[in-house]
Amino acid sequence: MKRGAYQCLSLFVICLTVYPVTPLEEELSDTLFDNFLEPLKGLFNKNDDNSAYAKFSLRKPSDPDDDVCYIVRGKPETLNDCQFNTTAKTFLVIHGWTVSGMFESWVAMLVAALYERERDANVIVVDWLSTAQNHYVVAAQNTKAVGQDVAHFIDWIEENTNMPLKNLHLIGYSLGAHVAGFAGSHASNKIGRITGLDPAGPDFEGAHAHHRLSPDDAHFVDVLHTFTRGSLGLSIGIQQPVGHVDIYPNGGSFQPGCNLRGALEKIANFGILAMSNAIKCEHERSVHLFIDSLLNEQEVSKAYSCGSNDMFDRGVCLSCRKNRCNTVGYDVSKVRKARSVKMFTKTRASMPFRVYHYQLKIHFSCKVNQSEMEPSLTVSLYGTKGDAEDLQLNMKDKISVNKTHSFLLVTEKDIGDLLMMKFKWEESSSWSSSSLLQMVSSWWSGNSAATSGVEVHKIRVKVGETQKKMVFCVKTPQALNFAQEVTFVKCMDDWKSHSKRHNLKRH
Numbered sequence: 001m002k003r004g005a006y007q008c009l010s011l012f013v014i015c016l017t018v019y020p021v022t023p024l025e026e027e028l029s030d031t032l033f034d035n036f037l038e039p040l041k042g043l044f045n046k047n048d049d050n051s052a053y054a055k056f057s058l059r060k061p062s063d064p065d066d067d068v069c070y071i072v073r074g075k076p077e078t079l080n081d082c083q084f085n086t087t088a089k090t091f092l093v094i095h096g097w098t099v100s101g102m103f104e105s106w107v108a109m110l111v112a113a114l115y116e117r118e119r120d121a122n123v124i125v126v127d128w129l130s131t132a133q134n135h136y137v138v139a140a141q142n143t144k145a146v147g148q149d150v151a152h153f154i155d156w157i158e159e160n161t162n163m164p165l166k167n168l169h170l171i172g173y174s175l176g177a178h179v180a181g182f183a184g185s186h187a188s189n190k191i192g193r194i195t196g197l198d199p200a201g202p203d204f205e206g207a208h209a210h211h212r213l214s215p216d217d218a219h220f221v222d223v224l225h226t227f228t229r230g231s232l233g234l235s236i237g238i239q240q241p242v243g244h245v246d247i248y249p250n251g252g253s254f255q256p257g258c259n260l261r262g263a264l265e266k267i268a269n270f271g272i273l274a275m276s277n278a279i280k281c282e283h284e285r286s287v288h289l290f291i292d293s294l295l296n297e298q299e300v301s302k303a304y305s306c307g308s309n310d311m312f313d314r315g316v317c318l319s320c321r322k323n324r325c326n327t328v329g330y331d332v333s334k335v336r337k338a339r340s341v342k343m344f345t346k347t348r349a350s351m352p353f354r355v356y357h358y359q360l361k362i363h364f365s366c367k368v369n370q371s372e373m374e375p376s377l378t379v380s381l382y383g384t385k386g387d388a389e390d391l392q393l394n395m396k397d398k399i400s401v402n403k404t405h406s407f408l409l410v411t412e413k414d415i416g417d418l419l420m421m422k423f424k425w426e427e428s429s430s431w432s433s434s435s436l437l438q439m440v441s442s443w444w445s446g447n448s449a450a451t452s453g454v455e456v457h458k459i460r461v462k463v464g465e466t467q468k469k470m471v472f473c474v475k476t477p478q479a480l481n482f483a484q485e486v487t488f489v490k491c492m493d494d495w496k497s498h499s500k501r502h503n504l505k506r507h
C-alpha cells in the first residue's frame with residue numbers, strides 16, 4: 001500500500017492517537033472509515049469494455065526485475081516463446097494496491113528468491129497495476145474481476161499444457177491475496193496452494209468467505225499477518241484467520257525494526273512520512289518473512305499454535321505435539337483442519353528473522369506475605385554454542401508470592417544446549433517502598449528482615465525449537481535470596497534420576 005492510503009487512513013490515525021482507543025471508539029472509527037469512503041464507490045464505474053484486467057509476465061532467473069515475455073491467454077505459442085516448463089512448479093506473484101502504478105521493489109526480490117529455491121520453476125508476475133492504482137475502494141472492489149481473469153488464465157494453461165494444478169502456487173500480497181482467493185474459487189479445478197501475505201483488511205474484514213481469501217480457495221491456504229488491527233484501532237492487514245494456517249509474527253503487529261510505536265509517538269513532530277514508512281514496513285514485513293523462508297532454508301522460524309498472543313507471550317504455547325507447531329513461510333507443513341489454526345512466533349528485526357523461544361516457569365516463594373511486585377528481571381543464558389546475556393524478562397503480570405509464573409524468553413542467537421542461567425532482580429522504586437514497609441512490619445511481628453526475601457529454588461525450562469525440557473537449581477544455596485544476581489545450573493537430582501533410569505534398563 002502506498003501514499004494515498006496513508007493520507008486517507010492517517011486522518012483516523014491522528015484522531016485515534018490523540019485519544020486512547022476504546023472498543024467503542026474503534027467501532028466509531030470503522031463507521032467513519034466506511035462513511036468516508038462509501039460515497040466514492042459510486043464515482044467509479046466498472047470497466048465496461050471486456051479488456052483483460054491482468055497481464056502475465058514470465059520472469060527469468062537472470063532478469064527478475066524486468067518483464068521480457070508475456071504469456072497471453074488464447075495464444076499458445078507464447079508458452080513456448082517464454083519457455084514455460086510444463087512439468088515444473090508454477091508461481092503466480094500477485095501485487096497489491098499501488099498509487100505509483102509501478103511494481104514495488106519487493107516483487108523482484110520475491111521473484112529472485114523463488115528462483116533461488118526452485119531453479120526450474122515458472123515464476124509469473126501478475127500485472128494488474130492499471131486497476132490497482134485506482135482509489136483503494138475501487139481497487140478492492142475489482143479484486144473479484146481480476147481474480148476471475150487470473151482463473152481464466154489458469155484454466156487456459158491447464159488445458160494447453162496438462163499441468164497438474166498441485167504444481168500451482170499463488171502468492172498474493174495485501175489486495176493481491178484476495179485476488180488469489182477469487183482466482184482459486186473461480187478456477188475450474190482446485191489449485192494447489194495460496195499464500196496470503198498480510199491480506200488487506202479494509203472492505204474484507206468480517207466479509208463472507210466467498211468475498212475474501214478463504215480456506216476453500218485452494219487445497220492449502222497459508223497466511224502471514226504482520227499489520228493487523230489491535231495496534232492502531234484500524235487495520236491495513238486483515239485480522240481474522242482466512243487460511244488453514246494463519247501465522248501472526250510478533251502478534252501480528254509492531255514488527256521489530258519498523259518503529260511504528262515510535263512513529264505513533266512522534267507523529268506530531270515528524271508527521272505523516274515517518275508514519276507511512278512505519279506502516280509500509282509492517283505491512284510489507286510479511287513478504288520479507290516469506291523471502292527469508294525461501295533463502296534461509298537452514299534457519300526456518302517456528303510458529304506455535306496458541307489461543308491468543310497474550311498467552312503466547314507468557315510462554316505457555318511452545319508445544320509441537322499434534323501439529324501444534326509449524327514452519328513459517330515456504331516450508332510450512334500442509335495441515336488442514338476444519339477450523340483455521342492461529343499460530344504465533346517472534347522474530348528478529350531483519351533477515352534472517354528466526355529466533356529461539358524459551359518458556360521459563362518460576363515459582364517465587366516467600367515466607368511472609370508480600371504485596372504484588374513489579375520487579376525488572378534480567379536473564380543471561382549460557383549454552384554449549386554461545387551466550388545470550390542481559391535479556392529482559394517480559395512481565396505480563398505482577399509477581400505474587402507462592403505462585404508459579406510462566407515467561408516467554410527469546411534469543412536471537414543459537415546458544416546450543418542450555419547449561420547455566422543467571423538472574424538479576426531489580427526492584428522497581430514503587431516496590432522498594434512497600435518492601436521497606438514489609439521489612440518494618442516483619443520486624444515488628446518478630447521475623448528477621450532477611451525472611452522478607454523472595455526465593456526461587458527451581459526454574460523449569462522448555463525450548464520451543466528443540467522441544468527439550470530441563471530443570472535448573474540454584475548453584476550455591478546460600479545465594480537463595482533473590483536480591484542480587486543468582487546463578488542456576490542443571491539440577492543434580494535431575495541427573496541422578498536420569499542415570500538411575502539408565503541403570504535400571506541395563507540390569
Ligand SMILES: *[C@@H]1O[C@H](CO)[C@@H](O)[C@H](O)[C@H]1NC(C)=O
Binds near residue numbers: 086087088089120
Ligand atoms: C523442467 O522442469 C523439470 C523439473 O520439474 C526439470 O527436470 C527440467 O529439466 C526442466 N526443463 C527445462 C527445459 O528446463
Ligand SMILES: *[C@@H]1O[C@H](CO)[C@@H](O)[C@H](O)[C@H]1NC(C)=O
Binds near residue numbers: 367368
Ligand atoms: C497472607 O495474606 C492473606 C490475605 O491477604 C491471608 O489470607 C493469609 O493467611 C496470609 N498468609 C500469611 C502466611 O500470613
Ligand SMILES: *[C@@H]1O[C@H](CO)[C@@H](O)[C@H](O)[C@H]1NC(C)=O
Binds near residue numbers: 365366367369401402
Ligand atoms: C509460602 O509457602 C511456604 C511453604 O509452603 C509457607 O511457609 C509460607 O508461609 C507461604 N507464604 C505465604 C505468604 O503464604
